[in-house]
Amino acid sequence: xxxxxxxxxxxxxxxxxxxxxxxxxxxxxxxxxxxxxxxxxxxxxxxxxxxxxxxxxxxxxxxxxxxxxxxxxxxxxxxxxxxxxxxxxxxxxxxxxxxxxxxxxxxxxxxxxxxxxxxxxxxxxxxxxxxxxxxxxxxxxxxxxxxxxxxxxxxxxxxxxxxxxxxxxxxxxxxxxxxxxxxxxxxxxxxxxxxxxxxxxxxxxxxxxxxxxxxxxxxxxxxxxxxxxxxxxxxxxxxxxxxxxxxxxxxxxxxxxxxxxxxxxxxxxxxxxxxxxxxxxxxxxxxxxxxxxxxxxxxxxxxxxxxxxxxxxxxxxxxxxxxxxxxxxxxxxxxxxxxxxxxxxxxxxxxxxxxxxxxxxxxxxxxxxxxxxxxxxxxxxxxxxxxxxxxxxxxxxxxxxxxxxxxxxxxxxxxxxxxxxxxxxxxxxxxxxxxxxxxxxxxxxxxxxxxxxxxxxxxxxxxxxxxxxxxxxxxxxxxxxxxxxxxxxxxxxxxxxxxxxxxxxxxxxxxxxxxxxxxxxxxxxxxxxxxxxxxxxxxxxxxxxxxxxxxxxxxxxxxxxxxxxxxxxxxxxxxxxxxxxxxxxxxxxxxxxxxxxxxxxxxxxxx
Numbered sequence: 001x002x003x004x005x006x007x008x009x010x011x012x013x014x015x016x017x018x019x020x021x022x023x024x025x026x027x028x029x030x031x032x033x034x035x036x037x038x039x040x041x042x043x044x045x046x047x048x049x050x051x052x053x054x055x056x057x058x059x060x061x062x063x064x065x066x067x068x069x070x071x072x073x074x075x076x077x078x079x080x081x082x083x084x085x086x087x088x089x090x091x092x093x094x095x096x097x098x099x100x101x102x103x104x105x106x107x108x109x110x111x112x113x114x115x116x117x118x119x120x121x122x123x124x125x126x127x128x129x130x131x132x133x134x135x136x137x138x139x140x141x142x143x144x145x146x147x148x149x150x151x152x153x154x155x156x157x158x159x160x161x162x163x164x165x166x167x168x169x170x171x172x173x174x175x176x177x178x179x180x181x182x183x184x185x186x187x188x189x190x191x192x193x194x195x196x197x198x199x200x201x202x203x204x205x206x207x208x209x210x211x212x213x214x215x216x217x218x219x220x221x222x223x224x225x226x227x228x229x230x231x232x233x234x235x236x237x238x239x240x241x242x243x244x245x246x247x248x249x250x251x252x253x254x255x256x257x258x259x260x261x262x263x264x265x266x267x268x269x270x271x272x273x274x275x276x277x278x279x280x281x282x283x284x285x286x287x288x289x290x291x292x293x294x295x296x297x298x299x300x301x302x303x304x305x306x307x308x309x310x311x312x313x314x315x316x317x318x319x320x321x322x323x324x325x326x327x328x329x330x331x332x333x334x335x336x337x338x339x340x341x342x343x344x345x346x347x348x349x350x351x352x353x354x355x356x357x358x359x360x361x362x363x364x365x366x367x368x369x370x371x372x373x374x375x376x377x378x379x380x381x382x383x384x385x386x387x388x389x390x391x392x393x394x395x396x397x398x399x400x401x402x403x404x405x406x407x408x409x410x411x412x413x414x415x416x417x418x419x420x421x422x423x424x425x426x427x428x429x430x431x432x433x434x435x436x437x438x439x440x441x442x443x444x445x446x447x448x449x450x451x452x453x454x455x456x457x458x459x460x461x462x463x464x465x466x467x468x469x470x471x472x473x474x475x476x477x478x479x480x481x482x483x484x485x486x487x488x489x490x491x492x493x494x495x496x497x498x499x500x501x502x503x504x505x506x507x508x509x510x511x512x513x514x515x516x517x518x519x520x521x522x523x524x525x526x527x528x529x530x531x532x533x534x535x536x537x538x539x540x541x542x543x544x545x546x547x548x549x550x551x552x553x554x555x556x557x558x559x560x561x562x563x564x565x566x567x568x569x570x571x572x573x574x575x576x577x578x579x580x581x582x583x584x585x586x587x588x589x590x591x592x593x594x595x596x597x598x599x600x601x602x603x604x605x606x607x
Contacts, residue, residue, distance in 0.1 A: 008050075009043060009046070009047065011050075012046040012047055012049070012050035013042070013043060013046045015046070015049075015050065016045065016046040016048075016049035016050060017042045017043070017045065017046045019045050019046070019049050020041055020042035020045040020046070025045055025107075027107065028041075028045070028106070028107045028110055029041055031107065031110035031111050031114050032044065032110050033185075033186045033188075034113075034114035034117060034118070034186065034187060034188030035109075035110045035111075035113035035114045035117070035188070036113060036114075036117055036161075037110070037113065044106075044110075045106075048102065048103055048106035049103065051102055051106075052098070052099045052100075052102035052103050052106075053099065055098045055099070055102050056095040056096070056098045056099040056102075057095070058098075059091075059094040059095050059097070059098035060091035060092065060094055060095040061091060062094070063090050063091050063093070063094030063095075064087040064088065064090055064091035064094075065087075114188040115188070116306070117158050117187075117188050117189070118188040118189045119306075120157050120158030120159075121158045121159055121162065121187070121188075121189040121192060121193050122189065122192055122225075122226070122229055123157070123158075123226070123229075124155070124156045124157045124158055124159040124160070125159045125189075125192055125193060125196065125222055126219060126222035126223050126225075126226050127155065127156060127159075127463070127488060127492075128149050128156040128159040128160070128163070129196070129215055129218050129219045129222055130215075130219045130467075130484050130487065130488055131148070131149060131152070131155075131156070131467050131470070131471070131484070132145055132149065132200075132215050133212060133215035133216055133219055133480075133484060134467060134471040134480055134481050134484040134485075135148055135470065135471055136208060136211050136212040136215055137212060137471075137480045137481075138471065142176055142200075142204050143167065143170070143176060146163045146166055146167055147163075147167060148470040148471075149163040150163040150164035150167060151470070152467075152470065155462060155463040155464075155467070159193070162183055162187060162193060162197075165179075165183050166179045166180055166183045166197070167179065169182045169183060176201075177201055180197045180198070180200065180201045181197075181198070181201075183197060184197040184198050192222070192225070196218065199214065199218070200214075223491070245509065245513050247293075247296045249513065249516065249517060249520075251289035251290070251292055251293050251564060251568070253520070254285070254289055283560070286560045286563070286564060287560075287563065289564055289567075290563050290564045290566075290567035291567070293564065293567040293568050293570075293571050294567045294570055294571055296571055297567075297568075297570055297571020297572065297573075297574045297575055298571070298574060300571070300574070300575045300578075301574040301575050301577070301578035301586055302578075304503075304506065304575065304578040304579050305578050305582060305583065315459070316332055316333050316334040316380075316584075317334055318332065318334035318335050318337075318338060319332070319335065325338055325339060326339055329376070330376060331376070331379075331380060332376070332380070333373060333376050333377035333380060333584045336372060336373045336376040336377070337373050337584075340368070340369050340372050340373050341369065343368060343369070343372070344365045344366070344368040344369030345365065346368075347364050347365055347367075347368035348361045348362065348364060348365030348368070349361070351364040351365070357607075359559065359562060359563065359566075359607075360598070360607060363566060363594060363595075363598050364598070366590075366591065366594055367591050367594055367595045367598070369587075369591070370587040370588065370590055370591030370594070371587075371588060371591040371592060371595070373584060373587050373588070374577070374584055374585060374587045374588020374589070374591055374592075375588065376584075377581070377584030377585060377587070377588065378581075378584075378585065378588060381581050381585075383423065384457070384458040384459075386422060386423045387423050387424050387427075387456055387457075387458055387461075388458050388460045388461075388493060388496065389493070390421040390422050390423060390424035391424060391456065391458070391460060391461055391464070391489065391493075392489050392490060392493045393419070393421065394415060394419070394421055394424060394428060395464070395482070395485055395486050395489045396486055396489075397415045397418075397419050398411045398412060398415055398482060399482040399483065399485070399486045401414055401415065402478055402479055402482045403479055403482070403483075407478075408435065408445075408472075408478055409432070409435035409436045412428070412431055412432045412435050413432040413435070413436060415428065415432075416428045416429050416431075416432040424456070426455075427452060427455045427456050428452075430451070430452065430455060431448060431449070431451075431452040434447075434448035434451060434452075435448050445472065446469050446472075449465055449468055449469045450469065452465060453465045460489070460492055460493065460496070463488070463492060464485055464488050464489045464492065465485075467481070467484065467485055467488060468481055468482070468485055471484075503579040503580060504579075504580070506575070506576070506579035507576040507577070507579045507580045507589070508576075509575075509576070509579075510572040510573065510575040510576025510577075510579065510589065511572065511576055511589075511593070513568075513572050514568060514569055514572035514573070514576075514593045514596075514597075517565060517568045517572075518565060518569075518596070518597055518600055521561050521564070521565045522600060522601070522604055522606070524561070525557070525558055525561055525604065525606050526604060526606075558601075558606045558607070561606070562597075562601055562606065562607065565597050565601070566594055566597055566598075569590065569593040569594045569596070569597045570590050570593075570594065572589075572590075572593055573586065573588075573589035573590025573591065573592065573593040573594070574586045574589070574590050576589040576593075577589035577590060
């Protein structure tokens with residue numbers, strides 16, 4: 001069902017919808033099919049052009065006002081180009097650039113979405129095919145098999161979404177084959193998912209044995225392909241890390257260079273004028289550099305997180321209710337992220353009330369928020385790592401008993417009695433008890449397995465034990481199910497450990513970059529700024545070398561260097577934490593680096 005358009009959408013559609021048929025958007029239309037955007041293509045194009053014209057209208061006057069003073073002819077200068085013409089030309093150029101950039105980025109947005117979906121499918125399709133193979137031993141109903149995959153969106157992500165799209169199109173067209181064809185046509189994964197869907201349709205018509213044989217072969221081929229993709233992703237991360245270091249060090253060096261130029265170029269310290277008041281070009285560049293550094297860090301962290309396999313990036317949900325959130329604040333990072341807010345705000349207020357500047361208060365507030373949340377996440381991650389190690393042994397032991405012909409409840413009970421599983425002992429004992437009570441009831445058995453997954457609470461358990469539930473519900477052979485499960489658990493655990501080892505290098509890159517920037521900035525503050533201040537105070541009229549005595553204000557320069565440094569600490573910490581374990585580790589690393597820079601600046605008397 002199509003959602004009705006809002007008033008703004010209707011206005012944009014009336015003005016710009018015809019642009020969707022323009023030749024310049026032909027490539028965007030192809031990208032749109034694979035991007036999975038929920039709105040119609042002509043509505044998307046209308047919104048894009050409306051936004052482009054709005055930004056152009058804002059960019060023109062802004063750029064005209066912010067033209068550097070050095071570029072505008074002085075009133076008493078002999079020039080063929082009046083100042084108003086220069087500013088007007090810059091405004092027109094800025095408007096054209098804003099419009100063109102916006103429409104271009106709209107097309108790139110579609111390409112990015114399509115690429116993200118393609119990467120998601122490449123990551124999750126091998127596991128989904130192994131799941132389909134386990135399902136095929138119990139049923140040859142293609143709708144049931146695809147529905148089981150679609151239900152496991154936590155494990156199979158973009159592939160589960162594609163399976164749901166097949167079922168939705170099949171319901172609309174009345175034919176599952178037509179649904180498979182349409183999704184294969186529109187998917188951005190033309191080299192993996194599209195041929196798989198068509199071959200799946202072909203082999204399913206030849207009987208369950210042929211389908212199971214095909215799925216077994218396909219799962220092996222996709223597994224090899226996934227290993228090659230992981231190697232390529234590792235190479236891409238190396239490039240990201242190198243670019244990250246360059247983009248973080250350059251702004252700090254830019255601020256140092258500006259400190260020198262301010263002595264020789266007084267216009268950098270001259271206020272721009274209305275509407276920006278007393279803001280100087282140099283201040284804009286310095287604080288702009290800080291914003292740029294933070295943006296680079298956020299983007300680099302997002303890229304790193306996007307390249308991490310699903311099993312390596314944990315996600316946590318906060319329980320409903322304030323009491324529950326406080327009760328789980330020491331074990332659940334999502335709860336800690338909420339509970340820490342008033343604590344961090346109190347720390348910032350106390351710092352400001354006791355005489356600290358707003359910068360110091362913001363620094364301490366961020367540290368008071370990020371570090372506790374990060375510590376909780378680290379403790380939880382270590383506990384989850386221990387459980388995942390034992391989960392691999394648990395699945396291996398259960399698979400051994402099942403292969404000997406023992407029923408699933410009996411196999412779990414024997415493992416609970418005979419094998420020491422450390423932090424997983426209590427969860428396995430609970431599963432053994434529940435499985436013994438529900439051996440003849442499929443729904444209760446499913447509930448017992450779901451309870452086990454919830455108790456373990458790790459991404460690996462979510463991705464693997466759901467396979468048992470779905471396959472056994474479909475009537476699949478138990479031995480085949482656990483053989484597939486054993487392969488899946490081993491693969492995911494190995495992938496998690498390998499990725500963890502590889503990412504530690506990039507975490508070290510983030511810390512090294514941060515410490516390098518702190519060293520550069522502190523050295524400049526302690527040994528160079530005073531010399532600049534003395535140099536700017538020198539004035540020798542009549543020699544042609546007169547310097548601005550107010551070019552270097554030591555206290556002001558310390559503040560600006562501190563802002564740029566802390567922005568670099570944030571960026572480096574986000575990158576290092578994202579490489580280490582993900583979003584919550586990004587908080588911990590950035591909080592520790594921000595605290596480190598604050599301590600260094602405080603001990604050096606630079607605050």
